[in-house]
Amino acid sequence: MNFKEKTFAVAPMMDWTDRHCRVFHRHLTRHALLYTEMVTAQAIHHGDRSRLLGFASIEQPIVLQLGGSDPAMLSEAAKCGEDYGYCEINLNVGCPSDRVQEGRFGACLMAEPQLVADCVAAMRRAVKIPVTVKCRIGIDDQDESEGLNRFVESVAATGCTTFIIHARKAWLKGLSPKENREIPPLNHARVHQLKADFPHLNIILNGGLATLESAIDEMQNLDGVMLGRAAYHTPWLLTNVDRLFYQAENPTTSRIEAVNGMLPYIEEQLRQGVWLAKMTRHMLGLFHGQPGGRHWRQIISEQSHIPGAGIDVLRRALDAIETQSNRLLAAE
Numbered sequence: 001m002n003f004k005e006k007t008f009a010v011a012p013m014m015d016w017t018d019r020h021c022r023v024f025h026r027h028l029t030r031h032a033l034l035y036t037e038m039v040t041a042q043a044i045h046h047g048d049r050s051r052l053l054g055f056a057s058i059e060q061p062i063v064l065q066l067g068g069s070d071p072a073m074l075s076e077a078a079k080c081g082e083d084y085g086y087c088e089i090n091l092n093v094g095c096p097s098d099r100v101q102e103g104r105f106g107a108c109l110m111a112e113p114q115l116v117a118d119c120v121a122a123m124r125r126a127v128k129i130p131v132t133v134k135c136r137i138g139i140d141d142q143d144e145s146e147g148l149n150r151f152v153e154s155v156a157a158t159g160c161t162t163f164i165i166h167a168r169k170a171w172l173k174g175l176s177p178k179e180n181r182e183i184p185p186l187n188h189a190r191v192h193q194l195k196a197d198f199p200h201l202n203i204i205l206n207g208g209l210a211t212l213e214s215a216i217d218e219m220q221n222l223d224g225v226m227l228g229r230a231a232y233h234t235p236w237l238l239t240n241v242d243r244l245f246y247q248a249e250n251p252t253t254s255r256i257e258a259v260n261g262m263l264p265y266i267e268e269q270l271r272q273g274v275w276l277a278k279m280t281r282h283m284l285g286l287f288h289g290q291p292g293g294r295h296w297r298q299i300i301s302e303q304s305h306i307p308g309a310g311i312d313v314l315r316r317a318l319d320a321i322e323t324q325s326n327r328l329l330a331a332e
Helices: 019-026 041-046 049-053 071-084 098-102 106-111 113-126 146-156 188-197 212-219 229-233 235-246 255-271 276-283 293-303 312-331
Strands: 007-010 062-067 088-093 131-139 162-170 202-206 224-227
Touching (some): 007 235, 088 106, 146 188, 188 202, 212 224, 212 235, 224 229, 293 312
Parallel strands (some): 088 131, 162 202
């Protein structure tokens, strides 16, 4: 099946998908759609926009995910995102954390579909690039069928055509954000039903996808898939995305090549005063399941935090990989 007209995305994840993570992922896939961490519209209004919105050109195609519930402030933030060069603006209506709820954004907004519609309408008026929504299948005691359809119908009336659906409910009281990613049962069938109910909309599935094979299975009748923790913890799987989903060549042929490809970026960031650990923490899972993988993680974890640590840490970790591989070959 040809997936070139569909979307494969790496999920936005707070404290994880920062600019260093995204540059690393771009060395593994050129075509997957990448997202920023959620940035609040209020932070953009009051804060350092260069720090909050800046990104390297290699990260494209990249989506800015916004959080907020004030239409005027969100429209301003969306326009800033467009001016900075993002290819799409996404509104977070899925995060269940207490801090997000206190700010009146995230998953709690699923209880206010008209407010979300007002926000999306304001954002769409402010920009020429697409505005999309990421949400859950419901919250708390909401009916997963009627509640989700009512929400999507209200927001789609503004002209929004793409919805990324995390196929779990969010329980706003009693569960932590981590528990909300694990305890509410997955309901992929509900997302497929949403596509059947709204065939003219782009419906993208998020939640519980651990392999590219499962992503391909789910994508047959949907418009895309989004992987989060699997892509982060086992990033090597991203190297097959371009071939399987976009009929393009894999961007790298080996994990060592991927590390070497990152070195110029890391050296430049080190010169700007960025600590090595800020970058290498996203690379810990690169050798997952491979000979020497434990040594790689150990060296990176223990030595990247040392003041003044440089790319020699990565070279030592690669040497450990090579030593282990040679030992296994000699034992055969």
